[in-house]
Amino acid sequence: MITLQSVTKTYNAGRPNAVTALDGIDLTIEGRAVTVLKGPSGSGKSSLLSVVACMARPSTGRVSLDGEVVSGLPEHFQTELRRERFGFIFQRFNLVRGLTVLENVMLPAAPLGQPFGELRARAMDRIEALGLGPRAQTRIELLSGGEAQRAAIARALINDPPILIADEPTANLDSALSETFLQIVAEEKARGRTVIMSSHDPRVWGADCVDRVVAMRDGRIEDAPAQQEPQP
Numbered sequence: 001m002i003t004l005q006s007v008t009k010t011y012n013a014g015r016p017n018a019v020t021a022l023d024g025i026d027l028t029i030e031g032r033a034v035t036v037l038k039g040p041s042g043s044g045k046s047s048l049l050s051v052v053a054c055m056a057r058p059s060t061g062r063v064s065l066d067g068e069v070v071s072g073l074p075e076h077f078q079t080e081l082r083r084e085r086f087g088f089i090f091q092r093f094n095l096v097r098g099l100t101v102l103e104n105v106m107l108p109a110a111p112l113g114q115p116f117g118e119l120r121a122r123a124m125d126r127i128e129a130l131g132l133g134p135r136a137q138t139r140i141e142l143l144s145g146g147e148a149q150r151a152a153i154a155r156a157l158i159n160d161p162p163i164l165i166a167d168e169p170t171a172n173l174d175s176a177l178s179e180t181f182l183q184i185v186a187e188e189k190a191r192g193r194t195v196i197m198s199s200h201d202p203r204v205w206g207a208d209c210v211d212r213v214v215a216m217r218d219g220r221i222e223d224a225p226a227q228q229e230p231q232p
Contacts, residue, residue, distance in 0.1 A: 001028065001029065001030060001031050001065075001066060001067075002028070002029040002031075002052055002063070002064070002065055002163075002194075002196075003027070003028050003029075003062075003063070003064040004025050004026060004027045004028075004048075004051070004052070004058075004061065004062070004063050004064075005026060005061055005062045005063075005064075006024055006025075006026060006060065006061040006062070007022055007024070007025040007026075007027075007048075007051060007058045007060070007061035007062070007063065007071075008020065008022050008023055008024060008025070008058060008059045008060045008061055009021045009022035009044075009047050009051060009056065009058055009059050009219075010059045013059060020219055021044050021047035021219050022044050022047050022048060022051065022058070022219045023044075023218070023219040023220050024061075024220065025044075025048065025061070025219075025220070025221060026221070027048075027214065027221060029052070029194070029196060030194075030211070030212075031066075031162075031194045032189070032192050032193070032194055033189070033194060033195075033211040033212065034185060034186075034189050034195040034196075034197070034207075034209050034210045034211050034212075035194075035195070035196050035197070035210075035211065035212045035213075035214060036196075036197050036198070036199055036204055036205055036210050036212070036213045036214070037049070037196070037197065037198040037199070037214050037216055038198075038199060038200060038204075038205055038213055038214070038215050038216070039200065039215055039216035039217055039222070040200065040217065041200070042218075043216040043217050043218065043219070044216050044218070044219040044220075045167075045198035045199075045216055046167055046168075046198055047219075048198075048216070049165055049167055049196065049198055051063060051071070052165070052196060053082060053086045053088070053163075053165045054070055054071070054073075054078040054081050054082050054086070055082065057071060057072075058071050065081075065085070083108065083111065083112070083159060084159065084161070085161055085162060085163055086161050086163050086164075086165055087108075087155075087156030087157055087158075087159065087161040087163070087164045087165070088156055088164075088165050088166075088167075089149075089152050089153060089156045089164065089165070089166040089167070089169050090152065090167055091167050091168040091169065091171050091172065092172065093148050093149060093151070093152040094152070095140040095148060095151060095152060095155070096140065097139070097140055097141045098139060098140075098141075099139065099140060100136065100137050100138060100139055100140070101127060101132055101135050101136050101137070101138055101140065101143070101147075101151045101154075102120070102123055102124065102127065102136045102137060104140055104151055104155055105123040105126060105127055105151065105154045105155045105158055106119055106120065106123045106158065107155065108155060108156075108158050108159055109122070109123070109158045109159055112159070122158065123154070123158055124136060126154040126157050126158055127151075127154050129154075130150040130151075130153060130154050130184070131150065132147060132150050132151060132154065135147055135151075145172065145173060145174075145177060146173075146177045146180065149169075149173065149177065149181060150184075153181075153184060157188075161193075162192075162193060162194060163193065163194045163195075163196065164185075164188060164193055164194070164195045164196070165196055165197075166185075166195065166196070166197040166198070167197075167198050168198055168199055168200070168201075169181055169197060169199070169204075170182075170199065170201045170203065170204055171199075171200075171201070175203070178201070178203050178204075179203075182203070182204065182207045182209060185197075185207070185209050186207075186208070186209035189209055
């Protein structure tokens with residue numbers, strides 16, 4: 001469970017160009033469920049994801065993970081937390097050009113010091129599970145859009161994180177690829193992962209795998225209905 005209490009986030013605080021991206025956010029995100037943040041551009045969705053995932057500190061307020069306040073931890077502890085607890089799927093994938101699919105997937109686990117052979121085998125398991133086995137040695141820039149997204153998902157899962165963070169994951173995908181992505185999300189939810197996404201895509205809001213949609217506008221929560229009860 002992730003809890004935000006009175007969270008604000010102001011960029012360039014104290015300057016003429018100060019911008020308040022989050023304004024008094026109180027929110028509880030349940031574990032082992034899919035939560036979607038929706039809202040127009042500039043509503044604060046990405047900033048909220050960054051604060052939840054310890055990629056940015058709130059200006060005020062607290063963020064707790066499973067009852068432990070994490071927003072005030074020293075940076076090296078937050079770095080370790082990000083590596084162990086979160087997997088990230090970015091809108092533009094952020095894969096490293098010039099490296100192969102396998103090399104990209106292995107990157108987030110490299111600092112953990114696992115023996116190379118074990119890490120490579122684990123990365124190949126992730127790649128093959130997503131149907132990319134024949135492309136493992138292909139450089140990222142030679143992949144199709146759907147293949148690049150699956151590579152990004154495999155990379156996000158390499159450390160077996162309990163929480164997946166996805167920022168506008170279908171923004172650059174057509175309908176078929178969006179549906180494929182949502183099927184993967186449903187599979188990861190079934191495995192017990194928590195998935196938190198930002199999206200302005202109605203296909204995402206209405207997906208069967210989504211438990212809760214939180215509407216945002218101007219840095220505030222506009223509507224946050226409780227998590228739906230699981231279907232019998």
